[in-house]
Each structure stands twice: as C-alpha cells, then as structure tokens.
Amino acid sequence: MEPRPDDVPKHFLNPCMIFVHRQEHLVSTVLGSCVSVCLWDPRMASGGINHYMLPLWNGEGLATPKYGNIAIDVLIRKMLELGCSKERLLAKVFGGGNVLNAGNGLFPIGDRNVAIAQDLLLQHGIRIAAADTGGTRGRKILFNTRTGVILMGKLGIEGTQPALPDGRPKNPNPFI
Amino acid sequence: MLDFQLRNVFAAAELEAGEAAPAITWVDLGSVLCDAVDSLKHFADSKSVKITLPFLQSGDSIVFPTDGEKLRVIAVNLIDNAIEYSHTGGLVEVHAEIRDDTLILAVKDEGIGLSDENRSHIFERFHQLDSGTMRQHHGQGLGLSVVKALVEFLDGWIKVESALGQGSCFTVGLSKGTVGEAFGDSFGGDLLIFGDGEES
Numbered sequence: 001m002e003p004r005p006d007d008v009p010k011h012f013l014n015p016c017m018i019f020v021h022r023q024e025h026l027v028s029t030v031l032g033s034c035v036s037v038c039l040w041d042p043r044m045a046s047g048g049i050n051h052y053m054l055p056l057w058n059g060e061g062l063a064t065p066k067y068g069n070i071a072i073d074v075l076i077r078k079m080l081e082l083g084c085s086k087e088r089l090l091a092k093v094f095g096g097g098n099v100l101n102a103g104n105g106l107f108p109i110g111d112r113n114v115a116i117a118q119d120l121l122l123q124h125g126i127r128i129a130a131a132d133t134g135g136t137r138g139r140k141i142l143f144n145t146r147t148g149v150i151l152m153g154k155l156g157i158e159g160t161q162p163a164l165p166d167g168r169p170k171n172p173n174p175f176i
Numbered sequence: 177m178l179d180f181q182l183r184n185v186f187a188a189a190e191l192e193a194g195e196a197a198p199a200i201t202w203v204d205l206g207s208v209l210c211d212a213v214d215s216l217k218h219f220a221d222s223k224s225v226k227i228t229l230p231f232l233q234s235g236d237s238i239v240f241p242t243d244g245e246k247l248r249v250i251a252v253n254l255i256d257n258a259i260e261y262s263h264t265g266g267l268v269e270v271h272a273e274i275r276d277d278t279l280i281l282a283v284k285d286e287g288i289g290l291s292d293e294n295r296s297h298i299f300e301r302f303h304q305l306d307s308g309t310m311r312q313h314h315g316q317g318l319g320l321s322v323v324k325a326l327v328e329f330l331d332g333w334i335k336v337e338s339a340l341g342q343g344s345c346f347t348v349g350l351s352k353g354t355v356g357e358a359f360g361d362s363f364g365g366d367l368l369i370f371g372d373g374e375e376s
Binding site for chain 1: 188191192193194195196197198299300321322324325328329359363366367368369370371
C-alpha cells in the first residue's frame with residue numbers, strides 16, 4: 001500500500017550534510033549560493049541528496065561535505081553502498097544562486113559550486129536530468145527519495161538575499 | 177583521555193560522512209564549560225596548570241541556542257590543547273560572552289605559543305607541532321581540525337592569536353542556532369516540479 005504523504009518521514013537537510021536512505025523520505029533544504037545534487041536510481045526507487053557550500057576542499061582541516069568535490073563523491077559512494085548502479089543514476093542539480101551580488105568581477109561562488117557539480121557528474125558518467133541553477137534568488141527544494149520528484153520554489157525577490165518562507169529567521173551566513 | 181580521543185575520531189568520521197546533525201537547544205554555557213574543564217582536571221593537575229573561568233564570577237547564567245554536545249567537544253579540545261602546550265604551573269583562562277547575537281568563546285594560555293609558520297598548519301589533520309618518535313605531546317593531531325570543522329558546521333569562525341614563547345589565544349564565534357524542527361513543506365511564490373526523470 002502506498003504510504004500517505006503525511007506518513008512519509010520528513011528530513012531537513014542542513015548545509016554540509018548528506019542524506020541517503022533506502023526508504024522513502026521527503027527531504028527539504030534551502031539554498032542560496034550553496035548547491036544540492038540529488039541522485040536517484042529509478043530501479044531501486046532510492047535517492048540521496050547533499051548540500052555543499054564551497055566548490056573545493058583545499059586540504060586544510062577535515063574533508064567534509066562542506067565542499068563540492070567531497071560532497072559529490074561521498075553521495076555517489078553512499079548510493080552505491082545502498083545497491084544503486086552508477087549507470088542508472090540520474091542527477092538533478094539546484095542552487096548556485098549568486099545571492100551575494102559581490103560585483104568584484106571574480107567567478108562567483110554560486111557559479112563555481114554549479115561548475116564543480118557539472119564537472120564531477122560528467123567524470124562519473126552520471127547524467128544531469130534536470131537543473132535549476134544560477135540567478136540571484138535562493139531556492140527551496142523538496143525531494144521525494146522514492147519517486148525522484150522534486151518540488152522547487154524560488155525565495156525572495158530578484159537580487160536580494162533569500163528569505164525563508166517557513167517563518168525561520170534569515171540565516172546570517174550568506175553561503176547557505 | 178581515551179574517551180576524549182575516541183570522541184574526536186567519531187566526530188571527525190561523522191563530519192566527513194555528512195552525518196553530523198545539529199541538535200540545537202538552549203545551552204547553559206557555564207554548565208557545558210565547567211563540564212569540559214572537569215573532564216580535563218586530571219590532566220591539568222598532572223601539569224599543575226590552573227584553569228579559570230572568569231565569566232562565572234558574575235553569577236549570572238549565560239544561555240545560548242546552539243548544539244551543546246558539539247560546543248562541549250570544541251571546548252574540551254581547545255582547553256586540552258591549552259593545557260598540553262602550557263608550561264608546568266601555567267594558567268589557562270576560559271572566557272565566554274554573547275556579543276551581537278554571537279557566542280564568543282576564548283581559551284587563552286601562557287604556554288609555548290606558535291610561530292607564524294606553525295600557525296598556518298595547526299588545523300591540518302594529524303598535524304602536531306612536534307612529530308616523530310621523539311615527540312613530547314600526546315594525541316593524534318586531530319583535535320584542532322575537528323574544532324575547525326565543528327565551528328564551521330555551526331556557522332561560526334575561529335581565529336588564533338599567538339606569539340612564540342608568549343602563549344596562544346583561540347577565539348571561536350558561533351552564530352545563534354534555530355531551536356526546533358526546521359523542516360517545512362510550504363513554498364512561497366511559483367512552484368516548479370521536476371519529475372521522475374527528464375527535465376520539466
């Protein structure tokens with residue numbers, strides 16, 4: 001019997017975290033310049049998601065999923081440990097908004113976060129089935145790990161910091 | 177001490193696996209920091225190092241919304257580090273205050289201090305000021321890398337002020353955490369649906 005939406009376990013994914021589960025979950029997260037890569041195996045009907053803040057680990061400190069190159073590799077590894085096949089995996093990529101409007105002429109952090117996802121997924125041979133990235137607004141996503149369906153809403157108004165719609169105060173960290 | 181080192185290994189493994197979840201509650205700083213100091217009392221006594229917590233003298237309790245267990249790991253590592261690199265009979269001061277909605281935790285020692293070169297490496301994994309078979313200091317060199325990762329995980333910052341032979345001061349700033357369930361499935365404005373396969 002199909003579980004009712006209210007019965008599906010819910011999980012809020014904080015930055016620097018990875019969520020992979022064999023059973024159906026609704027996973028939500030809020031993205032500014034951060035990026036989430038969602039992976040889904042249609043045959044296994046299982047999915048996983050990460051939420052990273054910066055593109056590359058520079059070797060200092062712990063190799064945590066705060067960094068895209070770590071977060072994507074760990075997410076893929078956990079999906080494979082679950083029994084998923086890399087050949088079947090579909091990726092969806094969200095976030096990477098340039099919400100800081102730094103205007104300093106450098107390659108913006110949001111764009112770099114998206115670029116590392118594209119590069120690494122290509123290296124792993126994982127197809128990006130859908131993406132909504134860039135721009136100047138934050139995003140909120142809700143990922144169903146069984147169906148692979150993702151709902152996405154844009155936050156705030158064009159050119160401003162993302163405001164959270166669920167009543168939580170704005171996070172002062174602009175990287176989230 | 178074994179328990180403390182194991183906690184660091186578990187904390188590092190949890191952080192690197194992306195499985196460390198913030199458990200934000202209102203935390204009594206005096207309680208957490210006294211507990212951290214108590215857990216290192218034996219080590220401090222063995223070096224006759226005195227640890228003071230001047231912020232407790234006012235008698236007012238300071239509460240702050242953060243992850244108490246992670247704050248404890250941060251504090252234990254910083255205090256342990258301060259004792260480790262203190263001279264026998266030295267003094268370690270633990271300061272805490274809330275400034276502009278940020279928890280400021282500072283651990284200051286009068287120990288051997290850091291050279292500019294060492295300061296740039298102290299947050300690396302398995303890095304210690306002395307290494308090899310003749311090394312004089314305990315631990316695996318994991319503590320400060322765990323501290324830095326935990327601080328960043330809690331949306332904070334860490335800085336080090338130090339001069340060779342004059343001691344060190346590690347200062348951590350933590351932003352206010354959000355107490356309660358963060359999950360929300362309401363969306364404002366336009367909603368896009370990305371189906372079970374191809375782009376929509």
